[in-house]
Amino acid sequence: MTTVDLPSPTTRKDWSSDQEVRWCPGCGDYSILAAVQMLMPELAVRREDTVFISGIGCAARFPYYMNTYGMHTIHGRAPAIATGLALARPDLDVWVVAGDGDALSIGGNHLIHALRRNVNLTILIFNNQIYGLTKGQYSPTSEVGKVTKSTPFGSLDHPFNPVSLALGAEATFVARTHDMDRNHMLDTLRQAHAHKGSAVVEIYQNCNVFNDGAFEKVTGKESRADMLIPLVHGEPIRFGADGERCVVADPDGRLRITTVAEAGEERVLVHDASRDDPGLAFALSRLARGPYEPTPIGVFRSVARAEYVEESTRQLDAAMAQKGPGDLAGLLRSGASWDIA
Amino acid sequence: MSDTAERPARPVPVEVDRVIIRFAGDSGDGMQLTGDRFTSVSALVGNDLATLPEFPAEIRAPAGTLAGVSAFQIHISDHEITTPGDAPQVLVAMNPAALKSELHRLVPGGAVIVNTDTFDERSLTKAGYAENPLESGALDGYRVYEVPMTQLTKDAAAPFGVKPRDADRSKNFFALGLVSWMYTRPVEGTLAWIEKRFASKPLVRDSNVAAFKAGFAFGETAELFDHPYSVRPAVQAPGTYTNITGNTALAWGLIAAATQAKLPLFLGGYPITPASDILHELSKHKNFGVRTLQAEDEIAGIGAALGAAFGGHLAVTTTSGPGVALKGETMGLAVSLELPLVIIDIQRGGPSTGLPTKTEASDLLMAMYGRHGESPLPIVAAKSPSHCFEVAIEAARIALKYRTPVVLLSDGYIANGSEPWRLPDVADLPDISVPFTTEPNHVDAKGEADFWPYLRDPDTLARPWAVPGTPGLMHRIGGIEKEDGSGNISYDPANHERMVRLRAARIAGIADDIPLVELTGDVDDAELLVLGWGSTWGAIDGGVNRVRARGRRIAHAHLVHLNPFPADLGDVLRGYPRVVVPEMNLGQLSKMVRAEYLVDARPITKVQGAPFTSGELEQAFLDHLGGLVP
Ligand code: SF4
Numbered sequence: 003m004t005t006v007d008l009p010s011p012t013t014r015k016d017w018s019s020d021q022e023v024r025w026c027p028g029c030g031d032y033s034i035l036a037a038v039q040m041l042m043p044e045l046a047v048r049r050e051d052t053v054f055i056s057g058i059g060c061a062a063r064f065p066y067y068m069n070t071y072g073m074h075t076i077h078g079r080a081p082a083i084a085t086g087l088a089l090a091r092p093d094l095d096v097w098v099v100a101g102d103g104d105a106l107s108i109g110g111n112h113l114i115h116a117l118r119r120n121v122n123l124t125i126l127i128f129n130n131q132i133y134g135l136t137k138g139q140y141s142p143t144s145e146v147g148k149v150t151k152s153t154p155f156g157s158l159d160h161p162f163n164p165v166s167l168a169l170g171a172e173a174t175f176v177a178r179t180h181d182m183d184r185n186h187m188l189d190t191l192r193q194a195h196a197h198k199g200s201a202v203v204e205i206y207q208n209c210n211v212f213n214d215g216a217f218e219k220v221t222g223k224e225s226r227a228d229m230l231i232p233l234v235h236g237e238p239i240r241f242g243a244d245g246e247r248c249v250v251a252d253p254d255g256r257l258r259i260t261t262v263a264e265a266g267e268e269r270v271l272v273h274d275a276s277r278d279d280p281g282l283a284f285a286l287s288r289l290a291r292g293p294y295e296p297t298p299i300g301v302f303r304s305v306a307r308a309e310y311v312e313e314s315t316r317q318l319d320a321a322m323a324q325k326g327p328g329d330l331a332g333l334l335r336s337g338a339s340w341d342i343a
Numbered sequence: 344m345s346d347t348a349e350r351p352a353r354p355v356p357v358e359v360d361r362v363i364i365r366f367a368g369d370s371g372d373g374m375q376l377t378g379d380r381f382t383s384v385s386a387l388v389g390n391d392l393a394t395l396p397e398f399p400a401e402i403r404a405p406a407g408t409l410a411g412v413s414a415f416q417i418h419i420s421d422h423e424i425t426t427p428g429d430a431p432q433v434l435v436a437m438n439p440a441a442l443k444s445e446l447h448r449l450v451p452g453g454a455v456i457v458n459t460d461t462f463d464e465r466s467l468t469k470a471g472y473a474e475n476p477l478e479s480g481a482l483d484g485y486r487v488y489e490v491p492m493t494q495l496t497k498d499a500a501a502p503f504g505v506k507p508r509d510a511d512r513s514k515n516f517f518a519l520g521l522v523s524w525m526y527t528r529p530v531e532g533t534l535a536w537i538e539k540r541f542a543s544k545p546l547v548r549d550s551n552v553a554a555f556k557a558g559f560a561f562g563e564t565a566e567l568f569d570h571p572y573s574v575r576p577a578v579q580a581p582g583t584y585t586n587i588t589g590n591t592a593l594a595w596g597l598i599a600a601a602t603q604a605k606l607p608l609f610l611g612g613y614p615i616t617p618a619s620d621i622l623h624e625l626s627k628h629k630n631f632g633v634r635t636l637q638a639e640d641e642i643a644g645i646g647a648a649l650g651a652a653f654g655g656h657l658a659v660t661t662t663s664g665p666g667v668a669l670k671g672e673t674m675g676l677a678v679s680l681e682l683p684l685v686i687i688d689i690q691r692g693g694p695s696t697g698l699p700t701k702t703e704a705s706d707l708l709m710a711m712y713g714r715h716g717e718s719p720l721p722i723v724a725a726k727s728p729s730h731c732f733e734v735a736i737e738a739a740r741i742a743l744k745y746r747t748p749v750v751l752l753s754d755g756y757i758a759n760g761s762e763p764w765r766l767p768d769v770a771d772l773p774d775i776s777v778p779f780t781t782e783p784n785h786v787d788a789k790g791e792a793d794f795w796p797y798l799r800d801p802d803t804l805a806r807p808w809a810v811p812g813t814p815g816l817m818h819r820i821g822g823i824e825k826e827d828g829s830g831n832i833s834y835d836p837a838n839h840e841r842m843v844r845l846r847a848a849r850i851a852g853i854a855d856d857i858p859l860v861e862l863t864g865d866v867d868d869a870e871l872l873v874l875g876w877g878s879t880w881g882a883i884d885g886g887v888n889r890v891r892a893r894g895r896r897i898a899h900a901h902l903v904h905l906n907p908f909p910a911d912l913g914d915v916l917r918g919y920p921r922v923v924v925p926e927m928n929l930g931q932l933s934k935m936v937r938a939e940y941l942v943d944a945r946p947i948t949k950v951q952g953a954p955f956t957s958g959e960l961e962q963a964f965l966d967h968l969g970g971l972v973p
Contacts, residue, residue: 050814065819071811074821076676079646086647090609091654115639321629328631330602331769339585
């Protein structure tokens with residue numbers, strides 16, 4: 003009988019570092035930290051094999067609070083640094099934690115390239131639609147017209163939709179969750195972690211100091227039923243207190259919100275996250291222009307594609323099999339050489 | 344009279360001790376390939392040699408223009424040489440533009456071999472010749488060999504069914520054949536090389552072979568040349584030799600460093616001239632466990648490398664000046680994280696895009712000071728193509744032992760230039776391995792074993808390197824200032840000052856772990872000390888030897904370690920009445936030694952996208968010795 007070398011059981015406490023958590027009281031980051039610390043014990047991974055890598059911003063303090071290996075790096079660069087670590091050490095479980103400014107503004111380039119390469123990373127984007135650590139400037143996900151310290155007359159920039167962006171960047175796993183539903187977050191993170199390749203999760207996170215209530219309409223308990231469209235793979239996309247509203251696809255391919263009564267049950271769009279063509283997932287991501295309209299929450303896309311680190315290892319193994327392990331003396335003589343007696 | 348009697352006897356080659364040949368043509372004419380081939384056969388003959396490839400930044404600059412000229416200079420010798428030579432004695436000009444742009448370099452009375460087929464009105468006009476220089480007397484004073492290379496190539500290739508248009512592309516092999524005859528190079532190596540390289544394109548192969556043979560035969564039969572020349576093998580130390588460019592030597596040096604460190608090698612890079620060849624070379628050697636990532640940009644290249652360093656790899660990023668500028672922030676992070684990382688800068692003309700394919704050594708101050716905050720890091724520089732191998736190992740040694748980013752400076756001249764290299768015995772390479780930390784190093788207040796990532800080794804001041812995957816040593820590191828020892832975030836002012844000083848002391852302390860200054864020449868009684876660094880080594884050596892041959896007393900010190908300096912450098916500099924510093928910049932090392940040692944080091948500078956020649960330096964040294972420079 004072979005014994006599987008399973009990590010010894012851990013508890014949430016084992017995954018918490020001894021560092022005092024220093025987010026503002028009431029910050030949505032706390033609930034994300036709690037969810038991750040709760041999730042880790044059930045993932046059958048070891049703390050020493052787990053690495054959290056972040057850039058700069060409020061969210062980026064996250065690694066300090068995890069009793070794992072961690073790197074708090076520089077603004078925007080976490081996906082690049084994590085790519086190097088994941089490539090060097092396929093045995094590790096590498097997570098990236100970034101805010102909306104970190105991931106989508108200064109680090110936009112690294113994010114999209116990590117996604118297209120499909121590096122085995124679990125990437126969490128804490129989206130609060132504001133710059134918190136620098137005390138309240140508009141971010142690349144802020145709505146147009148946002149009045150902040152740097153935009154006293156309202157911001158002019160059209161925002162990114164992180165899910166649309168990730169899908170456009172060829173991401174193989176794209177999901178959205180929020181800080182007001184522990185179970186949904188746990189479930190989403192669990193799926194993201196299980197995904198082979200880059201898994202990106204946008205987390206609506208309330209910054210109660212600089213952008214309080216940005217997602218309230220969608221995530222608040224009172225309005226949620228009419229504003230939050232749950233995406234569940236294989237299920238018809240319905241919402242509303244009694245599931246009376248739904249998403250349908252018109253003959254021209256456009257998605258539309260309507261009522262089940264009007265559309266008829268059979269026309270309700272059944273969510274399929276595994277479709278190879280990202281078109282429908284993209285259309286779903288465009289249903290809401292912002293978190294003030296009914297907004298889909300859940301896994302938009304989860305498809306299999308060759309994973310970068312595995313492919314890189316395969317090339318190394320193939321070279322090793324073909325040429326044998328590297329021989330330095332042989333390498334030095336691999337060009338034309340001559341002897342002098 | 345019989346047929347045989349009519350034929351002239353084969354002329355006996357005349358022996359020369361050395362020759363400098365410059366191949367020049369249009370960028371599309373294959374001059375670099377021609378030069379490379381001539382280099383390879385000359386290396387195999389056993390000559391000492393040095394090369395200088397020079398080409399435009401554009402891949403196909405406008406054909407026939409001066410801007411589109413690509414040249415390759417090679418110096419072959421029967422004795423030890425250190426530079427590609429000052430002025431060529433032979434110029435091969437494949438078109439009027441090549442003649443126009445390169446003729447001024449030739450020694451008076453030198454030989455010009457021109458492809459006359461290209462000297463038509465259009466090409467002459469493009470090159471800016473109002474009159475045909477072959478007729479106008481512009482070449483008086485040179486030995487001119489007019490050869491219709493294009494036509495002869497076409498004629499030679501025709502029997503193989505090669506269309507004249509296609510045969511045109513083989514004319515560089517005609518030139519190579521001709522010069523191979525002139526300098527009695529064996530033909531077998533080149534023929535075998537053509538067979539192999541063009542195996543999949545039989546017509547191209549046949550055309551090139553035919554052109555090469557035709558060129559060789561032309562030399563023998565055309566009676567244009569009185570006799571060929573020969574250059575004997577140089578007397579070299581026993582051993583196995585190969586001819587190597589700086590970039591290849593660097594790539595191999597990195598592989599050797601990884602082998603000697605018993606670590607896998609990781610390269611994160613982004614294509615940039617003139618550094619890309621290192622990425623290309625390392626990408627080939629996956630069976631050594633080398634992982635290469637062509638990243639999305641320069642920042643990601645170094646970022647990925649830093650991630651790999653955290654994971655316990657020997658991590659490297661390769662670039663040129665503009666890339667170093669982009670990597671600056673991550674280099675600062677590496678200084679703060681105290682992780683081993685090698686940053687390779689193959690310098691080129693700057694600022695900005697500058698002269699991408701031309702050499703310069705003007706990034707020293709950027710390497711030294713180009714980051715915010717107090718962020719010292721070690722700097723090493725290669726002095727010749729083959730020296731890149733050794734320096735790569737040294738950079739890795741320092742990075743690993745002291746857990747620090749290290750900048751390795753090379754430049755376009757030695758990156759693309761080549762020289763024969765006596766292969767080291769692999770068994771003699773230094774062991775540069777360092778152990779990972781696997782056990783707790785501290786006991787916390789509760790008496791439990793704990794790991795402090797910034798608890799330093801008292802001798803080296805290096806922090807422990809505990810890589811992910813090690814049980815019990817989980818820790819977090821970051822760019823925020825850390826508490827001395829525990830590594831926890833600390834904004835305490837006194838702690839910050841202590842950490843700044845500790846980081847500086849760790850780098851300064853490396854001075855005790857590197858060789859003292861090595862002096863050559865009139866060490867005891869020189870009137871002038873020449874302090875050099877980087878690729879100026881060969882030209883300085885040549886210049887110093889010539890000045891000594893004139894009876895003046897002069898010494899040469901060449902720095903491989905630029906930060907920290909060797910421990911005795913101050914004493915050495917103060918030991919001579921005058922110090923000069925030749926540099927391919929406006930005086931960067933001279934500034935550094937002036938600031939450090941208060942010595943009146945005089946810069947000798949050149950920023951023309953080309954290395955110093957020995958002659959230029961000889962003159963500059965004589966000017967200083969003769970009191971012509973105040
Ligand atoms: S500023 Fe906002 S995002 Fe940052 S910690 Fe405070 S509440 Fe959270």
